Amino acid sequence: xxxxxxxxxxxxxxxxxxxxxxxxxxxxxxxxxxxxxxxxxxxxxxxxxxxxxxxxxxxxxxxxxxxxxxxxxxxxxxxxxxxxxxxxxxxxxxxxxxxxxxxxxxxxxxxxxxxxxxxxxxxxxxxxxxxxxxxxxxxxxxxxxxxxxxxxxxxxxxxxxxxxxxxxxxxxxxx
Amino acid sequence: xxxxxxxxxxxxxxxxxxxxxxxxxxxxxxxxxxxxxxxxxxxxxxxxxxxxxxxxxxxxxxxxxxxxxxxxxxxxxxxxxxxxxxxxxxxxxxxxxxxxxxxxxxxxxxxxxxxxxxxxxxxxxxxxxxxxxxxxxxxxxxxxxxxxxxxxxxxxxxxxxxxxxxxxxxxxxxxxxxxxxxxxxxxxxxxxxxxxxxxxxxxxxxxxxxxxxxxxxxxxxxxxxxxxxxxxxxxxxxxxxxx
Numbered sequence: 001x002x003x004x005x006x007x008x009x010x011x012x013x014x015x016x017x018x019x020x021x022x023x024x025x026x027x028x029x030x031x032x033x034x035x036x037x038x039x040x041x042x043x044x045x046x047x048x049x050x051x052x053x054x055x056x057x058x059x060x061x062x063x064x065x066x067x068x069x070x071x072x073x074x075x076x077x078x079x080x081x082x083x084x085x086x087x088x089x090x091x092x093x094x095x096x097x098x099x100x101x102x103x104x105x106x107x108x109x110x111x112x113x114x115x116x117x118x119x120x121x122x123x124x125x126x127x128x129x130x131x132x133x134x135x136x137x138x139x140x141x142x143x144x145x146x147x148x149x150x151x152x153x154x155x156x157x158x159x160x161x162x163x164x165x166x167x168x169x170x171x172x173x174x175x
Numbered sequence: 176x177x178x179x180x181x182x183x184x185x186x187x188x189x190x191x192x193x194x195x196x197x198x199x200x201x202x203x204x205x206x207x208x209x210x211x212x213x214x215x216x217x218x219x220x221x222x223x224x225x226x227x228x229x230x231x232x233x234x235x236x237x238x239x240x241x242x243x244x245x246x247x248x249x250x251x252x253x254x255x256x257x258x259x260x261x262x263x264x265x266x267x268x269x270x271x272x273x274x275x276x277x278x279x280x281x282x283x284x285x286x287x288x289x290x291x292x293x294x295x296x297x298x299x300x301x302x303x304x305x306x307x308x309x310x311x312x313x314x315x316x317x318x319x320x321x322x323x324x325x326x327x328x329x330x331x332x333x334x335x336x337x338x339x340x341x342x343x344x345x346x347x348x349x350x351x352x353x354x355x356x357x358x359x360x361x362x363x364x365x366x367x368x369x370x371x372x373x374x375x376x377x378x379x380x381x382x383x384x385x386x387x388x389x390x391x392x393x394x395x396x397x398x399x400x401x402x403x404x405x406x407x408x409x410x411x412x413x414x415x416x417x418x
Contacts, residue, residue, distance in 0.1 A: 008206065017207050017208055017209075017210070018207070021205070021206065021207055024206070056187065057190065057202075059191075060190065060191050060194035060195055060202075061194065061202055063195070064194075064195070069319070069346065069349070070254055070257060070319060070349070072201075072209065080209070080210050084207060084209060087207065088205055088207070091205045091206070091207070092204075092205050095205065106401075106405075107401050109405060110401045110404055110405030110408070111401050111404065111405075115401070117182065119397055119401065122397070124204075127206065128204065128206050130206070131206040131207065131208055132200065132201050132203070132206075132208070135197050135200045136200040136201065138189060138192075138193035138197065138200070139189075139190060139193040139194055139197065139200045139202065140200075140204060141189065142186050142187075142188075142189030142190035142193055143186075143190055143204055145182070145185065145186035145189065146183070146186040146187065146190060149179070149182045149183060149186055153179060164204055164205070167202070167204060168203055168204055168205055171201075171202040171203060172209065174202070
Protein backbone atom coordinates (compact mmCIF):
# COMPACT_ATOMS: atom_id res chain seq x y z
CA UNK A 1 0.00 0.00 0.00
CA UNK A 2 2.76 2.39 0.94
CA UNK A 3 4.63 1.41 -2.22
CA UNK A 4 1.55 2.26 -4.28
CA UNK A 5 1.26 5.52 -2.39
CA UNK A 6 4.90 6.39 -3.04
CA UNK A 7 4.50 5.49 -6.72
CA UNK A 8 1.52 7.79 -6.87
CA UNK A 9 3.54 10.67 -5.36
CA UNK A 10 6.30 10.07 -7.93
CA UNK A 11 3.92 9.90 -10.90
CA UNK A 12 1.80 12.93 -10.00
CA UNK A 13 4.13 15.52 -11.60
CA UNK A 14 4.27 13.44 -14.80
CA UNK A 15 0.70 12.15 -15.14
CA UNK A 16 -1.27 14.69 -13.13
CA UNK A 17 -3.60 13.90 -10.22
CA UNK A 18 -6.11 11.63 -12.02
CA UNK A 19 -3.42 9.70 -13.97
CA UNK A 20 -1.30 9.03 -10.88
CA UNK A 21 -4.46 8.15 -8.95
CA UNK A 22 -5.37 5.56 -11.58
CA UNK A 23 -1.89 4.01 -11.43
CA UNK A 24 -2.22 3.85 -7.62
CA UNK A 25 -5.63 2.18 -7.97
CA UNK A 26 -4.32 -0.39 -10.47
CA UNK A 27 -1.44 -1.40 -8.17
CA UNK A 28 -3.89 -1.84 -5.29
CA UNK A 29 -6.30 -3.86 -7.43
CA UNK A 30 -3.48 -6.19 -8.48
CA UNK A 31 -2.58 -6.62 -4.79
CA UNK A 32 -6.23 -7.37 -4.00
CA UNK A 33 -6.39 -10.07 -6.68
CA UNK A 34 -3.11 -11.61 -5.49
CA UNK A 35 -4.14 -11.57 -1.82
CA UNK A 36 -7.43 -13.46 -2.45
CA UNK A 37 -9.81 -11.02 -0.76
CA UNK A 38 -12.36 -12.47 1.66
CA UNK A 39 -15.78 -12.49 -0.06
CA UNK A 40 -17.97 -9.96 1.72
CA UNK A 41 -21.65 -9.63 2.43
CA UNK A 42 -23.39 -8.53 -0.77
CA UNK A 43 -26.90 -8.02 0.58
CA UNK A 44 -28.58 -4.72 -0.42
CA UNK A 45 -29.24 -3.89 3.24
CA UNK A 46 -25.48 -3.53 3.75
CA UNK A 47 -25.32 -1.04 0.88
CA UNK A 48 -28.12 0.98 2.45
CA UNK A 49 -26.18 1.13 5.72
CA UNK A 50 -23.13 2.21 3.68
CA UNK A 51 -25.15 4.99 2.04
CA UNK A 52 -26.36 6.12 5.47
CA UNK A 53 -22.80 6.28 6.79
CA UNK A 54 -21.72 8.22 3.67
CA UNK A 55 -24.56 10.69 4.18
CA UNK A 56 -23.62 11.07 7.85
CA UNK A 57 -20.08 11.99 6.82
CA UNK A 58 -21.51 14.91 4.84
CA UNK A 59 -23.35 16.43 7.82
CA UNK A 60 -20.46 18.52 9.23
CA UNK A 61 -19.86 19.97 5.73
CA UNK A 62 -23.54 20.77 5.44
CA UNK A 63 -23.31 22.56 8.75
CA UNK A 64 -20.34 24.61 7.50
CA UNK A 65 -22.29 25.47 4.33
CA UNK A 66 -25.25 26.65 6.38
CA UNK A 67 -22.81 28.73 8.39
CA UNK A 68 -21.89 30.49 5.14
CA UNK A 69 -18.79 28.80 3.71
CA UNK A 70 -18.86 28.37 -0.08
CA UNK A 71 -18.87 24.89 -1.65
CA UNK A 72 -15.53 23.64 -2.95
CA UNK A 73 -16.97 23.05 -6.44
CA UNK A 74 -17.42 26.81 -6.92
CA UNK A 75 -13.70 27.08 -7.45
CA UNK A 76 -13.17 23.94 -9.55
CA UNK A 77 -13.13 24.33 -13.36
CA UNK A 78 -16.27 22.52 -14.59
CA UNK A 79 -14.53 20.26 -17.18
CA UNK A 80 -12.24 18.89 -14.47
CA UNK A 81 -15.14 17.52 -12.44
CA UNK A 82 -16.03 14.83 -15.01
CA UNK A 83 -12.45 13.52 -15.27
CA UNK A 84 -12.00 13.51 -11.53
CA UNK A 85 -15.32 11.70 -11.00
CA UNK A 86 -14.15 8.94 -13.35
CA UNK A 87 -10.83 8.60 -11.48
CA UNK A 88 -12.73 8.43 -8.19
CA UNK A 89 -14.83 5.50 -9.44
CA UNK A 90 -11.66 3.42 -9.67
CA UNK A 91 -9.54 4.81 -6.81
CA UNK A 92 -12.19 4.52 -4.08
CA UNK A 93 -13.07 0.83 -4.76
CA UNK A 94 -9.35 0.01 -5.02
CA UNK A 95 -8.61 1.61 -1.63
CA UNK A 96 -11.57 -0.09 0.01
CA UNK A 97 -10.97 -3.52 -1.55
CA UNK A 98 -7.39 -3.42 -0.35
CA UNK A 99 -7.78 -1.86 3.10
CA UNK A 100 -11.20 -3.04 4.25
CA UNK A 101 -11.55 -6.04 1.93
CA UNK A 102 -8.10 -7.66 2.13
CA UNK A 103 -6.02 -6.15 4.92
CA UNK A 104 -8.63 -5.70 7.66
CA UNK A 105 -9.68 -9.41 7.72
CA UNK A 106 -5.99 -10.41 7.81
CA UNK A 107 -5.26 -8.16 10.80
CA UNK A 108 -8.52 -9.25 12.46
CA UNK A 109 -7.43 -12.88 12.26
CA UNK A 110 -4.08 -12.00 13.83
CA UNK A 111 -4.98 -9.35 16.40
CA UNK A 112 -8.79 -9.12 16.69
CA UNK A 113 -11.44 -6.75 15.29
CA UNK A 114 -10.55 -3.67 17.37
CA UNK A 115 -6.93 -3.71 16.23
CA UNK A 116 -8.04 -4.40 12.67
CA UNK A 117 -10.25 -1.30 12.62
CA UNK A 118 -7.63 0.86 14.33
CA UNK A 119 -4.67 -0.21 12.20
CA UNK A 120 -6.45 0.08 8.86
CA UNK A 121 -7.70 3.51 9.96
CA UNK A 122 -4.12 4.51 10.77
CA UNK A 123 -2.95 3.31 7.38
CA UNK A 124 -5.87 5.08 5.71
CA UNK A 125 -4.79 8.35 7.38
CA UNK A 126 -1.12 7.75 6.52
CA UNK A 127 -1.65 7.27 2.78
CA UNK A 128 -3.55 10.57 2.55
CA UNK A 129 -0.95 12.68 4.37
CA UNK A 130 1.08 13.02 1.17
CA UNK A 131 -1.86 14.65 -0.60
CA UNK A 132 -3.54 16.61 2.16
CA UNK A 133 -0.85 17.22 4.81
CA UNK A 134 -0.83 16.46 8.54
CA UNK A 135 -3.91 18.59 9.14
CA UNK A 136 -5.95 15.82 7.51
CA UNK A 137 -4.76 13.05 9.89
CA UNK A 138 -7.49 13.37 12.58
CA UNK A 139 -10.29 13.58 10.00
CA UNK A 140 -8.99 10.73 7.85
CA UNK A 141 -8.32 8.60 10.94
CA UNK A 142 -11.90 9.21 12.14
CA UNK A 143 -13.31 8.36 8.72
CA UNK A 144 -11.08 5.26 8.60
CA UNK A 145 -12.49 4.14 11.99
CA UNK A 146 -16.01 4.65 10.69
CA UNK A 147 -15.37 2.69 7.49
CA UNK A 148 -13.59 -0.05 9.45
CA UNK A 149 -16.52 -0.30 11.84
CA UNK A 150 -18.86 -0.46 8.84
CA UNK A 151 -16.85 -3.37 7.41
CA UNK A 152 -16.96 -5.26 10.71
CA UNK A 153 -20.63 -4.55 11.37
CA UNK A 154 -21.98 -5.33 7.89
CA UNK A 155 -19.28 -7.72 6.70
CA UNK A 156 -19.44 -5.85 3.41
CA UNK A 157 -16.63 -4.12 1.54
CA UNK A 158 -19.20 -2.83 -0.96
CA UNK A 159 -20.89 -0.90 1.86
CA UNK A 160 -17.56 0.82 2.56
CA UNK A 161 -17.19 1.68 -1.14
CA UNK A 162 -20.67 3.22 -1.21
CA UNK A 163 -20.01 5.27 1.96
CA UNK A 164 -16.58 6.41 0.74
CA UNK A 165 -17.83 7.39 -2.73
CA UNK A 166 -20.82 9.27 -1.38
CA UNK A 167 -18.70 11.17 1.16
CA UNK A 168 -16.14 12.09 -1.49
CA UNK A 169 -18.45 13.16 -4.28
CA UNK A 170 -20.83 14.94 -1.90
CA UNK A 171 -18.05 16.94 -0.29
CA UNK A 172 -17.22 18.56 -3.64
CA UNK A 173 -20.45 20.50 -3.25
CA UNK A 174 -19.75 21.40 0.35
CA UNK A 175 -17.09 23.58 1.99
CA UNK B 176 -24.41 -3.49 20.74
CA UNK B 177 -22.78 -1.27 23.38
CA UNK B 178 -19.38 -1.87 21.80
CA UNK B 179 -20.82 -0.96 18.38
CA UNK B 180 -22.25 2.26 19.72
CA UNK B 181 -18.94 3.09 21.37
CA UNK B 182 -17.01 2.58 18.11
CA UNK B 183 -19.56 4.54 16.11
CA UNK B 184 -19.73 7.35 18.65
CA UNK B 185 -15.95 7.67 18.88
CA UNK B 186 -15.50 7.67 15.10
CA UNK B 187 -18.28 10.20 14.52
CA UNK B 188 -16.96 12.45 17.29
CA UNK B 189 -13.45 12.45 15.78
CA UNK B 190 -14.88 13.19 12.31
CA UNK B 191 -17.16 15.99 13.49
CA UNK B 192 -14.58 17.67 15.74
CA UNK B 193 -11.77 17.51 13.20
CA UNK B 194 -14.05 18.62 10.34
CA UNK B 195 -15.38 21.63 12.23
CA UNK B 196 -12.24 22.65 14.12
CA UNK B 197 -9.50 22.05 11.52
CA UNK B 198 -10.57 24.12 8.52
CA UNK B 199 -7.45 23.27 6.49
CA UNK B 200 -8.30 19.56 6.32
CA UNK B 201 -10.09 18.75 3.08
CA UNK B 202 -13.03 16.38 3.46
CA UNK B 203 -11.75 14.15 0.67
CA UNK B 204 -10.65 10.59 1.25
CA UNK B 205 -9.09 9.34 -1.97
CA UNK B 206 -5.87 11.37 -2.12
CA UNK B 207 -6.89 13.59 -5.01
CA UNK B 208 -6.31 17.30 -4.81
CA UNK B 209 -9.01 18.95 -6.84
CA UNK B 210 -7.78 21.66 -9.20
CA UNK B 211 -9.08 25.09 -8.33
CA UNK B 212 -9.94 27.89 -10.71
CA UNK B 213 -6.91 30.23 -10.72
CA UNK B 214 -7.32 33.36 -8.63
CA UNK B 215 -8.67 36.24 -10.72
CA UNK B 216 -6.34 39.17 -10.23
CA UNK B 217 -7.15 42.81 -10.88
CA UNK B 218 -3.43 43.46 -11.25
CA UNK B 219 -1.86 40.07 -12.01
CA UNK B 220 1.79 39.24 -11.36
CA UNK B 221 3.86 39.39 -14.56
CA UNK B 222 4.01 35.58 -14.95
CA UNK B 223 0.21 35.33 -14.89
CA UNK B 224 -0.54 38.34 -17.08
CA UNK B 225 -1.53 36.33 -20.17
CA UNK B 226 -3.62 33.66 -18.45
CA UNK B 227 -5.29 35.89 -15.87
CA UNK B 228 -9.03 36.61 -15.94
CA UNK B 229 -10.31 39.83 -14.43
CA UNK B 230 -12.35 39.46 -11.23
CA UNK B 231 -16.13 39.72 -11.51
CA UNK B 232 -18.59 42.18 -10.02
CA UNK B 233 -21.90 41.56 -8.33
CA UNK B 234 -25.11 43.40 -7.57
CA UNK B 235 -28.38 42.67 -5.85
CA UNK B 236 -31.14 43.98 -3.64
CA UNK B 237 -32.15 43.36 -0.06
CA UNK B 238 -35.88 43.86 0.48
CA UNK B 239 -37.38 45.52 3.53
CA UNK B 240 -40.09 43.96 5.68
CA UNK B 241 -41.71 45.52 8.75
CA UNK B 242 -39.02 48.20 8.67
CA UNK B 243 -36.16 45.65 8.77
CA UNK B 244 -33.75 44.71 6.01
CA UNK B 245 -34.20 41.04 5.22
CA UNK B 246 -31.65 38.27 5.42
CA UNK B 247 -29.70 38.17 2.17
CA UNK B 248 -26.54 37.21 0.38
CA UNK B 249 -24.88 38.83 -2.64
CA UNK B 250 -21.78 37.57 -4.42
CA UNK B 251 -19.58 38.46 -7.37
CA UNK B 252 -20.03 36.51 -10.62
CA UNK B 253 -16.85 34.45 -9.98
CA UNK B 254 -17.64 33.89 -6.26
CA UNK B 255 -14.41 35.55 -5.18
CA UNK B 256 -16.42 37.80 -2.84
CA UNK B 257 -19.52 36.73 -0.94
CA UNK B 258 -21.47 38.93 1.43
CA UNK B 259 -24.05 37.87 4.02
CA UNK B 260 -26.44 40.26 5.75
CA UNK B 261 -28.46 39.12 8.76
CA UNK B 262 -32.04 40.27 9.18
CA UNK B 263 -32.19 43.88 10.33
CA UNK B 264 -28.53 44.57 9.52
CA UNK B 265 -29.13 47.79 7.57
CA UNK B 266 -31.06 50.98 8.07
CA UNK B 267 -31.59 53.99 5.80
CA UNK B 268 -34.14 56.75 6.27
CA UNK B 269 -37.18 56.28 4.05
CA UNK B 270 -35.74 53.27 2.23
CA UNK B 271 -38.05 50.65 0.73
CA UNK B 272 -35.19 48.37 -0.26
CA UNK B 273 -31.40 48.31 -0.34
CA UNK B 274 -29.24 48.17 -3.46
CA UNK B 275 -25.89 46.40 -3.05
CA UNK B 276 -22.98 46.50 -5.45
CA UNK B 277 -19.67 44.65 -5.20
CA UNK B 278 -16.91 45.86 -7.52
CA UNK B 279 -13.24 44.98 -7.73
CA UNK B 280 -11.27 48.12 -6.91
CA UNK B 281 -8.28 47.86 -9.21
CA UNK B 282 -6.80 51.10 -7.94
CA UNK B 283 -7.55 51.05 -4.21
CA UNK B 284 -6.65 53.94 -1.91
CA UNK B 285 -2.99 53.96 -0.87
CA UNK B 286 -2.54 51.46 2.00
CA UNK B 287 -1.17 52.53 5.40
CA UNK B 288 2.58 53.18 5.46
CA UNK B 289 4.63 50.00 5.26
CA UNK B 290 1.74 47.93 3.92
CA UNK B 291 0.89 46.65 0.48
CA UNK B 292 -2.41 45.40 -0.88
CA UNK B 293 -2.50 41.64 -1.49
CA UNK B 294 -4.80 40.16 -4.12
CA UNK B 295 -7.89 42.15 -5.00
CA UNK B 296 -9.55 44.98 -3.12
CA UNK B 297 -13.34 45.24 -3.42
CA UNK B 298 -15.66 48.17 -3.07
CA UNK B 299 -18.79 47.21 -1.14
CA UNK B 300 -21.49 49.81 -1.65
CA UNK B 301 -25.03 49.84 -0.29
CA UNK B 302 -27.65 52.51 -0.88
CA UNK B 303 -31.23 52.86 0.30
CA UNK B 304 -33.81 53.09 -2.47
CA UNK B 305 -35.49 55.30 -3.56
CA UNK B 306 -33.23 58.29 -3.36
CA UNK B 307 -29.84 56.59 -3.03
CA UNK B 308 -29.71 57.32 0.69
CA UNK B 309 -26.70 56.24 2.75
CA UNK B 310 -27.14 53.25 5.06
CA UNK B 311 -26.14 52.52 8.63
CA UNK B 312 -25.19 49.08 9.88
CA UNK B 313 -27.29 48.03 12.87
CA UNK B 314 -25.62 44.61 12.86
CA UNK B 315 -22.35 43.50 11.27
CA UNK B 316 -22.30 41.64 7.96
CA UNK B 317 -20.03 38.76 7.03
CA UNK B 318 -17.79 38.86 3.97
CA UNK B 319 -15.98 35.85 2.53
CA UNK B 320 -13.13 36.90 0.29
CA UNK B 321 -11.05 34.49 -1.75
CA UNK B 322 -7.35 35.02 -1.16
CA UNK B 323 -4.44 34.42 -3.52
CA UNK B 324 -1.58 32.12 -2.43
CA UNK B 325 0.33 35.08 -1.01
CA UNK B 326 0.85 35.99 2.65
CA UNK B 327 -1.18 38.78 4.24
CA UNK B 328 -1.19 40.08 7.78
CA UNK B 329 -4.44 42.04 8.13
CA UNK B 330 -7.75 42.76 6.48
CA UNK B 331 -8.81 46.39 6.52
CA UNK B 332 -11.75 48.47 5.39
CA UNK B 333 -11.32 51.90 3.85
CA UNK B 334 -13.98 54.53 4.61
CA UNK B 335 -14.12 58.13 5.83
CA UNK B 336 -10.72 58.74 4.17
CA UNK B 337 -8.89 56.15 6.27
CA UNK B 338 -8.15 52.45 6.72
CA UNK B 339 -9.83 50.68 9.61
CA UNK B 340 -9.06 47.27 11.08
CA UNK B 341 -11.64 44.50 10.89
CA UNK B 342 -12.29 41.26 12.72
CA UNK B 343 -11.22 38.50 10.41
CA UNK B 344 -10.21 34.88 10.29
CA UNK B 345 -8.62 32.65 7.73
CA UNK B 346 -10.10 29.42 6.40
CA UNK B 347 -8.06 27.72 3.69
CA UNK B 348 -7.95 30.23 0.81
CA UNK B 349 -10.75 32.37 2.17
CA UNK B 350 -10.70 35.31 4.55
CA UNK B 351 -13.81 35.51 6.72
CA UNK B 352 -14.33 39.21 7.52
CA UNK B 353 -16.82 41.04 9.73
CA UNK B 354 -17.74 44.52 8.48
CA UNK B 355 -19.97 47.20 9.95
CA UNK B 356 -19.51 49.88 7.32
CA UNK B 357 -19.52 50.18 3.55
CA UNK B 358 -16.16 50.80 1.93
CA UNK B 359 -13.21 49.22 0.20
CA UNK B 360 -12.10 45.94 1.78
CA UNK B 361 -8.56 44.71 1.15
CA UNK B 362 -5.98 42.20 2.39
CA UNK B 363 -2.82 43.97 3.53
CA UNK B 364 0.68 42.73 4.19
CA UNK B 365 2.97 44.73 6.44
CA UNK B 366 5.88 42.37 5.70
CA UNK B 367 6.75 41.87 9.35
CA UNK B 368 4.57 39.22 10.97
CA UNK B 369 5.29 36.63 8.30
CA UNK B 370 9.00 37.14 7.51
CA UNK B 371 9.25 33.90 5.54
CA UNK B 372 6.91 35.46 3.01
CA UNK B 373 5.28 32.11 2.35
CA UNK B 374 1.56 31.81 1.81
CA UNK B 375 -0.37 30.74 4.91
CA UNK B 376 -0.75 26.98 4.99
CA UNK B 377 2.52 26.27 3.24
CA UNK B 378 4.83 26.95 6.16
CA UNK B 379 4.86 23.48 7.67
CA UNK B 380 6.23 21.61 4.67
CA UNK B 381 9.34 20.35 6.51
CA UNK B 382 7.31 19.16 9.50
CA UNK B 383 4.80 17.54 7.12
CA UNK B 384 7.54 15.49 5.49
CA UNK B 385 8.94 14.31 8.82
CA UNK B 386 5.50 13.36 10.16
CA UNK B 387 4.76 11.58 6.86
CA UNK B 388 7.89 9.47 7.17
CA UNK B 389 7.18 8.65 10.85
CA UNK B 390 3.55 7.76 10.16
CA UNK B 391 4.30 5.67 7.12
CA UNK B 392 7.08 3.80 8.95
CA UNK B 393 4.89 3.23 12.01
CA UNK B 394 1.97 1.97 9.94
CA UNK B 395 4.19 -0.31 7.91
CA UNK B 396 5.92 -1.63 11.04
CA UNK B 397 2.63 -2.37 12.78
CA UNK B 398 1.27 -4.27 9.78
CA UNK B 399 4.48 -6.30 9.43
CA UNK B 400 4.47 -7.04 13.18
CA UNK B 401 0.85 -8.19 12.97
CA UNK B 402 1.67 -10.59 10.15
CA UNK B 403 4.70 -11.97 12.06
CA UNK B 404 2.58 -12.49 15.19
CA UNK B 405 -0.05 -14.29 13.14
CA UNK B 406 2.54 -16.63 11.58
CA UNK B 407 4.12 -17.41 14.97
CA UNK B 408 0.72 -18.23 16.43
CA UNK B 409 0.04 -20.51 13.47
CA UNK B 410 3.38 -22.28 13.97
CA UNK B 411 2.80 -22.69 17.73
CA UNK B 412 -0.70 -24.05 17.12
CA UNK B 413 0.78 -26.54 14.64
CA UNK B 414 3.41 -27.66 17.19
CA UNK B 415 0.74 -28.12 19.90
CA UNK B 416 -1.39 -30.23 17.55
CA UNK B 417 1.61 -32.39 16.60
CA UNK B 418 2.57 -32.82 20.29
